[in-house]
Amino acid sequence: MTPKDAADTIAAISTPLGEAGIGIVRVSGPEAAGIARSLFRPRRPRPQLLSHHLYLGQIVAPDTQEVIDEVLLTFMQGPRTYTREDVVEIHCHSGWGVLQRLLELTLACGARLARPGEFTLRAFLSGRIDLTQAEAVLEVIKARTDAGVRVAAEHLQGHLGRELKEIRETLLDLLARVEAALDFPEETAEVPATALAADLAPPLEALEALIASYREGRLLKEGLLVVIAGAPNVGKSSLLNRLLAQERAIVTEIPGTTRDLVEEVITLGGVMVRFSDTAGLRPAQDQVEELGIKRTRERLAQADLLLYLVDGSRPLTPEARQDLEDIGERIGLAVINKVDLPQELNISDLQQSTSLPVIKISALTGDGIDDLKARIVDLTLKRGLNTTGKIVTQARHYRHLSRCRDCLHQARNLLTEGEAAWELVALELQEAIRELGEITGQEVGDDVLDRIFGEFCLGK
Numbered sequence: 258m259t260p261k262d263a264a265d266t267i268a269a270i271s272t273p274l275g276e277a278g279i280g281i282v283r284v285s286g287p288e289a290a291g292i293a294r295s296l297f298r299p300r301r302p303r304p305q306l307l308s309h310h311l312y313l314g315q316i317v318a319p320d321t322q323e324v325i326d327e328v329l330l331t332f333m334q335g336p337r338t339y340t341r342e343d344v345v346e347i348h349c350h351s352g353w354g355v356l357q358r359l360l361e362l363t364l365a366c367g368a369r370l371a372r373p374g375e376f377t378l379r380a381f382l383s384g385r386i387d388l389t390q391a392e393a394v395l396e397v398i399k400a401r402t403d404a405g406v407r408v409a410a411e412h413l414q415g416h417l418g419r420e421l422k423e424i425r426e427t428l429l430d431l432l433a434r435v436e437a438a439l440d441f442p443e444e445t446a447e448v449p450a451t452a453l454a455a456d457l458a459p460p461l462e463a464l465e466a467l468i469a470s471y472r473e474g475r476l477l478k479e480g481l482l483v484v485i486a487g488a489p490n491v492g493k494s495s496l497l498n499r500l501l502a503q504e505r506a507i508v509t510e511i512p513g514t515t516r517d518l519v520e521e522v523i524t525l526g527g528v529m530v531r532f533s534d535t536a537g538l539r540p541a542q543d544q545v546e547e548l549g550i551k552r553t554r555e556r557l558a559q560a561d562l563l564l565y566l567v568d569g570s571r572p573l574t575p576e577a578r579q580d581l582e583d584i585g586e587r588i589g590l591a592v593i594n595k596v597d598l599p600q601e602l603n604i605s606d607l608q609q610s611t612s613l614p615v616i617k618i619s620a621l622t623g624d625g626i627d628d629l630k631a632r633i634v635d636l637t638l639k640r641g642l643n644t645t646g647k648i649v650t651q652a653r654h655y656r657h658l659s660r661c662r663d664c665l666h667q668a669r670n671l672l673t674e675g676e677a678a679w680e681l682v683a684l685e686l687q688e689a690i691r692e693l694g695e696i697t698g699q700e701v702g703d704d705v706l707d708r709i710f711g712e713f714c715l716g717k
């Protein structure tokens with residue numbers, strides 16, 4: 258990420274490596290046009306490649322004149338490009354060999370292999386997009402639900418970044434007034450502390466709204482964690498299988514999830530729901546089990562919702578009673594499974610052991626499953642998922658916003674505590690402004706950029 262190689266021309270394969278109709282090699286930087294001229298033989302000879310036009314032709318190895326592939330090539334002259342530099346995209350047939358060969362030819366002509374996220378980093382460094390938009394690129398790529406795509410697209414358009422910049426501007430104005438009070442103490446009377454404190458209210462309100470939106474944002478990004486617990490054989494896996502058979506989402510990997518626990522994902526109410534199935538919560542019999550139970554407890558602590566399953570065809574066991582007592586007051590449901598069998602479970606017994614709402618299902622026949630799904634959505638997304646306003650989805654943003662709010666609270670307290678300590682107020686405001694700048698990228702260190710762009714795939 259060092260500026261010393263910022264003038265290099267970079268190249269990468271921008272599509273997944275594999276057999277497919279089209280694969281794209283992208284080149285960005287001052288040499289892009291030259292590289293295109295060296296490798297590309299247009300079908301009809303042309304004196305020059307016009308910007309933002311698509312040309313049919315062949316890629317030919319300059320040394321051997323070997324034809325590598327028939328391609329469509331576009332040259333886009335900066336600054337009207339993704340990176341604001343000259344960009345060339347070569348759309349070839351997608352195959353490991355042809356893409357690799359094409360990439361090697363661009364490198365032989367003077368490009369350097371791009372690092373992960375480097376195209377987007379250049380878009381950020383050139384000022385075309387702010388850091389929230391750069392992060393949104395990854396968010397769009399990773400979004401798996403309609404709601405997730407919608408919010409990521411909002412971020413990509415820069416709505417969140419713009420709001421943050423407006424708040425930051427307001428704070429800069431306030432800081433200027435505080436600094437005036439510091440520099441010209443004799444005129445301090447003209448900068449009444451109470452008026453300044455009152456002017457902190459609108460930015461604070463905006464910050465609070467953004468911070469509150471993270472609940473939804475986190476749900477969109479990480480999904481809802483539902484833990485299914487209960488003794489062996491009550492039907493936990495059967496329930497999971499039934500839910501999956503109806504609603505399985507296409508998911509390969511979800512950020513922030515632990516890999517050593519089996520998790521399955523479905524979508525409900527537009528949100529990803531991650532199900533994790535665990536053993537009972539009873540005290541350990543041996544060490545291995547102890548470890549398992551420790552993990553289960555950790556998992557339970559993270560859960561957004563708990564489903565505690567009992568077998569309706571048997572009386573309530575003392576262990577289940579104990580588990581339900583341990584669970585106490587949580588968001589969850591006590592689920593009576595196997596209602597298709599003759600019932601031995603005394604429902605009032607169950608209701609006395611728990612304050613959780615009770616629901617009946619049969620994982621075998623599917624009875625009550627729709628109701629269960631509706632209850633999961635009701636309990637966790639009560640007001641429905643709000644995806645219309647500005648929504649914070651990144652933990653990083655949430656942290657900076659929370660710190661920014663804390664600084665402003667501090668500043669407000671200082672201003673309202675009689676004798677205003679202008680210097681301290683200025684410090685708090687400076688810190689608050691810096692926190693916002695970290696989000697938008699207006700004040701951000703190389704280490705943070707490395708971490709953010711390091712998450713990108715090659716070619717993005």
Ligand code: GDP
Nearest residue numbers: 489490491492493494495594595598619620621
């Ligand atoms: P787990 O140990 O809690 O995961 O339980 P399983 O899902 O493996 O189920 C244990 C046994 O109960 C299996 O033989 C299932 O076929 C059976 N089972 C699960 N759900 C039902 C149900 O709703 N009705 C009936 N009759 N059997 C069920």
